[in-house]
Amino acid sequence: MHRSGVDPTDYSSWNRDKLITELKKIIRKFYTGNHLEKVLKVIIGYYVDRDEEKEFEFYINRYTEFLSDLIFFVPTVDGILARRNAGWEIYAYSLDHYNNATWNKNVPQKLRGPVHGSELPYTIGKHIVDNIHEVETSAEEQVVAEVFQQSFSEFVKTGVPSNDHRAWLDVGTDANIRYLQITPSPRMKQGFYNESAAFWHKIREYGFDIV
Numbered sequence: 001m002h003r004s005g006v007d008p009t010d011y012s013s014w015n016r017d018k019l020i021t022e023l024k025k026i027i028r029k030f031y032t033g034n035h036l037e038k039v040l041k042v043i044i045g046y047y048v049d050r051d052e053e054k055e056f057e058f059y060i061n062r063y064t065e066f067l068s069d070l071i072f073f074v075p076t077v078d079g080i081l082a083r084r085n086a087g088w089e090i091y092a093y094s095l096d097h098y099n100n101a102t103w104n105k106n107v108p109q110k111l112r113g114p115v116h117g118s119e120l121p122y123t124i125g126k127h128i129v130d131n132i133h134e135v136e137t138s139a140e141e142q143v144v145a146e147v148f149q150q151s152f153s154e155f156v157k158t159g160v161p162s163n164d165h166r167a168w169l170d171v172g173t174d175a176n177i178r179y180l181q182i183t184p185s186p187r188m189k190q191g192f193y194n195e196s197a198a199f200w201h202k203i204r205e206y207g208f209d210i211v
Contacts, residue, residue: 014056035206057110069196077197092179122148140184
């Protein structure tokens with residue numbers, strides 16, 4: 001699936017049929033059970049039919065959501081639950097902020113957002129992103145950087161990711177995983193990718209566990 005990217009020159013060609021074709025291609029590659037048509041119907045219902053909007057950005061974003069759920073989000077939820085059940089003290093976060101300067105100017109605004117690795121400029125430094133120097137650090141960017149840097153350093157020293165902006169609590173014992181939503185106004189929330197995890201856990205009923 002690491003070769004399942006979208007060519008920018010193909011953006012405008014994305015529509016309902018293309019999204020369904022790409023989903024079917026991936027599912028058929030990994031599913032060998034006896035419920036293929038049912039699995040395809042359920043997955044199309046969730047990633048295509050749900051609140052469908054007739055624009056290419058919608059279909060690309062849903063394709064991205066599909067891949068992100070499989071590669072990142074659901075495995076992360078499962079990993080958190082397994083470690084919590086084993087007695088680990090776990091702290092979770094979701095970075096829901098991004099700097100526009102990290103995106104190529106040719107990428108449509110509706111396709112932009114936080115992606116895998118978006119936290120690196122705040123933790124390692126801006127030098128890893130070629131064009132981020134075009135936007136000077138704002139107060140909002142500073143808050144995000146401080147949440148990461150202070151929390152990570154305190155976690156190393158004390159085991160608790162504390163910072164000056166918002167108390168970061170552990171995941172708790174509830175089915176709704178508690179996590180820190182990192183933005184310029186950070187806050188604790190519950191339900192860490194609940195919907196995606198519940199969907200893919202239910203798919204297991206058909207003998208399919210691509211996650």
